[in-house]
Amino acid sequence: MGKRSDTGMPLFDRLVEAEVDEERAERADASRPGDRDQPLTVSQALKAASTALERQVGVVWIEGEACELSRSSAGHVYFTLRDDRGQLNAILWRSDAQRVRFKLEEGLRLLCRGAFGIYETSGRMQFYVRAVQPAGVGEEALAFEQLRQTLAAEGLFDATRKRPLPRLPRRIGLVTSRTGAALRDIIRVVHRRFPVPMLLAPTQVQGPDAPRQIVFALQAIARQDVDLVIVGRGGGSAQDLSAFNDERVVRAVAACPIPTIAAVGHEVDVTLTGLAADRRAATPSQAGELAVPVLADLSESLRKAERRLAREVMLRLRHARQDLERLTGAAEQRLTAAIVGRRRALAELETRVEKRHPRAQLAVNRAQLTQLEARGTAAVRRRCERAQREMASLGGRLHAMSPLSTLDRGYAIARAGDAVITAAAQVSAGDELEVVLASGRLDCRVEQVRDEKEADPPSDD
Numbered sequence: 196m197g198k199r200s201d202t203g204m205p206l207f208d209r210l211v212e213a214e215v216d217e218e219r220a221e222r223a224d225a226s227r228p229g230d231r232d233q234p235l236t237v238s239q240a241l242k243a244a245s246t247a248l249e250r251q252v253g254v255v256w257i258e259g260e261a262c263e264l265s266r267s268s269a270g271h272v273y274f275t276l277r278d279d280r281g282q283l284n285a286i287l288w289r290s291d292a293q294r295v296r297f298k299l300e301e302g303l304r305l306l307c308r309g310a311f312g313i314y315e316t317s318g319r320m321q322f323y324v325r326a327v328q329p330a331g332v333g334e335e336a337l338a339f340e341q342l343r344q345t346l347a348a349e350g351l352f353d354a355t356r357k358r359p360l361p362r363l364p365r366r367i368g369l370v371t372s373r374t375g376a377a378l379r380d381i382i383r384v385v386h387r388r389f390p391v392p393m394l395l396a397p398t399q400v401q402g403p404d405a406p407r408q409i410v411f412a413l414q415a416i417a418r419q420d421v422d423l424v425i426v427g428r429g430g431g432s433a434q435d436l437s438a439f440n441d442e443r444v445v446r447a448v449a450a451c452p453i454p455t456i457a458a459v460g461h462e463v464d465v466t467l468t469g470l471a472a473d474r475r476a477a478t479p480s481q482a483g484e485l486a487v488p489v490l491a492d493l494s495e496s497l498r499k500a501e502r503r504l505a506r507e508v509m510l511r512l513r514h515a516r517q518d519l520e521r522l523t524g525a526a527e528q529r530l531t532a533a534i535v536g537r538r539r540a541l542a543e544l545e546t547r548v549e550k551r552h553p554r555a556q557l558a559v560n561r562a563q564l565t566q567l568e569a570r571g572t573a574a575v576r577r578r579c580e581r582a583q584r585e586m587a588s589l590g591g592r593l594h595a596m597s598p599l600s601t602l603d604r605g606y607a608i609a610r611a612g613d614a615v616i617t618a619a620a621q622v623s624a625g626d627e628l629e630v631v632l633a634s635g636r637l638d639c640r641v642e643q644v645r646d647e648k649e650a651d652p653p654s655d656d
Contacts, residue, residue, distance in 0.1 A: 238315055245313040248320070256308050257322060258330050259283070264301045272299060276307065276322065285309070285322040295327055297338035304330040339440055343467055346442075351449045352470045358454045360474060360485065363493075364422035366392045367486055368453070370412045373397040377429040377458065377479035384483030389490045394419055400428035405438035410447040417451055424451060425482045426468065427458035436460050439468040448472050458482035602633035609639075619644050 228235060235243065259276030266272050270289030275282050285307060287295075299305075309324040329337040346352060367385065371377050373395065385391065396412035399405040409426070416424055426448060427439070438444060439459045448455055449471040457472035458479040469475035476482035549555065598608065608631040609616040616622055622641050630637040 237318075241313050241315045241318060245311075245315075248311040248313065252311050254308065254310050254325075256306060257283070258304070258306050261299065261303050261305050262301050264299060274299070274301075276305065283322050284319060285324050287324040287327065291325055297329065298341045299327070300341075303337075306330040339467070342440070342442055342445075343470070346445060346467065346471070351445065356449075358473045360454050360456070361422045363389070363488065364391060364486065366394060366419075366421045368416035368419060368421035368424040369393055369395045370398060370409065370416055370424060370426040371395075371428055371479075372400045375400060375429055377427055380429075380479040381425060381458070381483045381486075384480050385487055388484065389487040389493065391487060394421055399438075401431065401435045401438055406441035406443050409438060409441075409444045413444075413447045413451055417453055421453060423486055424453050424455045425458060425476075425479075425486060426455060426472070427476070427479055427482065428460070429479060430461045430464065436464055436466055439466040442467075444468055445471045456482045456485055602631070605633075607632050607637075619646060 227233070257276060259278050259282075261274045262277055262282075264272065264274040270292060272287040272292050274285050274287075276285050277283070287299075292299075306328050307322070307324045308326040309322050311320060312323050313320050350356065369378065369381060371381075377400075378395070382393065385393065394416065396416040398408040398412040400409070413424070413426065428436070436459055439457070445467045448457065448468050454474075455472040456474045456476050457466070457469040458476040458481065459466045459469055460478075462477035474485055476485055602608070610629045610631065611622060611626060614621070616628060622628065622644060624641050624644055626641045628639050628641060630639055
């Protein structure tokens with residue numbers, strides 16, 4: 196399939212010729228190994244067939260669709276190449292698989308370079324692939340498309356995650372080559388439009404080590420005091436721009452905590468870094484235009500905004516003055532009504548207060564006190580008269596019961612010291628007694644004591 200012999204004959208013709216030569220040799224030498232008398236072992240036969248395939252067919256290119264693809268833990272890739280009429284087992288050793296730049300997937304149409312061999316354990320013929328590339332499309336293009344689909348499925352290119360660029364950054368970070376034209380173009384445009392400080396994180400922008408350096412520079416610039424990052428380079432071939440399609444660089448741009456502008460190549464150059472950045476600039480010069488506004492345009496916009504603001508302020512002041520006048524009139528009416536109401540309430544309050552004034556209350560209390568005094572005096576007088584009558588009655592009764600009234604009737608009271616003598620047995624002959632009369636006292640001595648039986652009855656006189 197594509198490879199021909201030195202004579203221009205197809206390979207299968209050479210195989211036929213080899214079979215004819217073997218048949219002739221077998222006829223000439225009946226003792227050759229493999230004949231009936233000297234049969235080969237299975238492993239010898241398989242090894243001979245494998246050697247014949249390797250020598251007769253050699254290294255060839257085969258095109259077919261990949262299917263039944265699997266990877267071993269050691270990193271070897273096993274798959275089947277097929278077309279509409281047949282299929283062929285194929286194997287790609289790990290050392291060769293590591294050189295493939297795109298992802299091997301089922302359904303891909305592949306162009307494989309390798310040699311045939313027979314796997315002795317199973318007795319199957321296999322195609323040992325040494326190199327593989329997409330059929331009909333370049334390896335770089337396929338690798339680009341596969342990575343783009345993978346990152347898009349993760350959402351790295353979604354418009355919803357794009358951040359707005361700062362209107363006027365205080366400082367801009369640059370990730371590009373120190374000597375490239377892209378750096379000069381960005382600086383020139385920024386200084387012409389609106390000069391702001393810029394900080395450069397220099398890096399290689401092409402070559403095998405470029406992706407690692409670009410990632411390192413992005414991480415370093417993100418730790419600085421910058422408001423915007425521009426990453427990119429000038430134009431070049433697809434190979435020159437390949438660093439900006441590297442998965443490491445694309446993920447670093449998407450993960451950058453500062454808004455980013457990707458400016459890689461020219462307008463027709465689409466890179467995965469440009470898809471992952473917050474904004475994609477067609478050129479480094481356009482990146483400078485996206486980064487800062489034109490100072491003159493900004494000044495003119497500020498003047499226009501100032502004029503609009505002045506007109507708006509005047510209009511609002513006029514409306515506010517009208518509103519104030521309207522509110523003032525309404526407030527005056529409400530205030531007048533409130534004052535009248537308050538005055539009326541105050542007059543009523545004054546009347547109530549006057550009634551409750553201490554002078555008025557004192558006059559009322561005086562009148563009440565006078566009435567109370569009059570009633571009290573009459574009551575006291577009545578109580579005094581009643582008390583006098585009661586005292587007179589009690590005095591009469593007391594007088595009737597008093598010893599003095601008894602003395603007035605001719606009786607006397609005999610006392611021995613403080614003791615009143617009521618019986619003869621209380622004294623003895625010779626005791627001195629005091630006899631109290633209605634008028635005056637007598638000091639007497641007892642001459643003789645007689646008991647009650649011997650006593651003379653009292654006379655009525």
